[in-house]
Amino acid sequence: xxxxxxxxxxxxxxxxxxxxAALTGTAIERxxxxxxxxxxxxxxxxxxxxxxxxxxxxxDGNRFLPExxxxxxYLADGTALIPADPFDRADMLRxxxxxxxxHEPNIATVRFWMGWVxxxxxxxxxxxxxxxxxxxxxxxxxxxxxxxxxxxWFVGRAPSLADICLYAYTHxxxxxxxxxxxxxxxxxxxxxxxxLDGYIAISx
Numbered sequence: 197x198x199x200x201x202x203x204x205x206x207x208x209x210x211x212x213x214x215x216x217a218a219l220t221g222t223a224i225e226r227x228x229x230x231x232x233x234x235x236x237x238x239x240x241x242x243x244x245x246x247x248x249x250x251x252x253x254x255x256d257g258n259r260f261l262p263e264x265x266x267x268x269x270y271l272a273d274g275t276a277l278i279p280a281d282p283f284d285r286a287d288m289l290r291x292x293x294x295x296x297x298x299h300e301p302n303i304a305t306v307r308f309w310m311g312w313v314x315x316x317x318x319x320x321x322x323x324x325x326x327x328x329x330x331x332x333x334x335x336x337x338x339x340x341x342x343x344x345x346x347x348x349w350f351v352g353r354a355p356s357l358a359d360i361c362l363y364a365y366t367h368x369x370x371x372x373x374x375x376x377x378x379x380x381x382x383x384x385x386x387x388x389x390x391x392l393d394g395y396i397a398i399s400x
Contacts (some may be wrong), residue, residue, distance in 0.1 A: 197256065197257055198223050198224060198225045199222065199223070199225065199254060199256055199271075199316060199398065200224065200225045200227055200251040200253060200254070200256075201213055201214065201215075201217075201224045201226050201227065201253075201254055201267075202227050202229065202246075202251050202254075202255065203226060203228060203229070203251055203254075204226070204228065204229055204230070204231045204236075204251055204252075205226075205398075206398070207227060207231075207251070207252070208300070208304055208364035208365035208368060208398070209251075209252055209264035209300070209304070209364065210251060210252040210264070210359050211225065211364050212264055212265075212268055212270055212301050212363070212364035213252055213254060213267045213268055214226075214396060214400070215235040215363070215364065215395070215396060216267075216271045216272055216277065216359055217269040217396045217397070218304065218358070218394045218395065218396040219270055219392060220272055220275050220277065220394075221394065222271050226352075229241070229249070229251055232312065235369055236250045236251055237251050240277070240364075243270075244380045245260060246260060246262050248262060250262065251266075252264050252267060254267035254270060254271075254373045256270075264361070265293075265295070265296060265357070265361055265391075266290045267304075268292075268357050268360060268361060269357065272336060272357050274325060275355050275379075276354065277355065277357050277360065278356065278357060279351060279352050279354075279356055281352065283350050284352045284356075284379060286353045287352075287358075288350070288351045288356045288357055288358045289359070290316070291350050291358035291362065292358055292361050293352065295358075295361045295362050295369065298332070298336055298355065299333075299336045299340075299362065299365065299366075300365055301329075301332075302329045302330075302332040302333035302336060303333040303336065303337075303365050303366070303369050303372060303374060304365045304372075304381045305329055306326070306329050306330060306372035306373065306374070307365065307368060307369065307371045307372030308372075309322060309326070309372075310371065310372050310373055311371050311372070330373070330374075333369070333372070333374050334374065337366070337369065337374060337376070337378075337379050337382060338379070340362065340366070340379070340381075340382050340385075341378075341379040341381045341382045343380075343381075344381035344384070344385050345346055345381045346381060348383075348385070348388060349388075355389065355392060357379055359385070359389055360389070363386065363389045364398075366382065367386050367389075367390075367398075368384065
């Protein structure tokens with residue numbers, strides 16, 4: 197039985213799982229949901245896929261694995277995308293945690309607000325949060341650029357899940373109004389990820 201990815205295709209969190217599957221040669225079946233129509237909040241979805249009402253969820257038989265970075269680990273376990281060196285492996289996890297706590301909540305959220313909600317439709321709380329999220333997103337990109345200034349990959353000398361997970365929302369950051377031009381090391385790294393064997397685009 198093939199693995200099943202319950203997803204919303206434009207989401208970077210869903211894309212990182214598809215990209216990990218492509219890079220590891222893992223076949224997955226895709227099931228799409230319209231998050232704007234509330235399809236992940238139905239009684240059936242909550243009971244059978246994820247009680248938290250969110251996607252992506254990776255399904256293996258009758259087992260369901262939410263949280264995008266956990267799903268990426270599951271797909272990449274035993275492959276070169278997870279470093280053999282214990283320190284590098286822990287450092288990879290550090291960047292994956294950082295992506296979810298410092299990067300995604302700012303860059304991905306602003307992208308969604310600008311591209312799906314529309315700036316004119318933001319509520320008062322979103323409008324109040326927007327400047328801070330923009331500033332935090334730029335700070336994340338700056339930190340990435342400094343880290344990549346003298347290295348090709350985030351961890352060690354080869355691509356890892358840290359690169360895949362950070363790539364997903366970074367490469368579409370301009371859709372949220374984040375300029376990538378000031379970050380040459382990030383742009384060069386994005387090109388390296390896009391050049392990996394097996395790479396697929398977010399639109400694939």
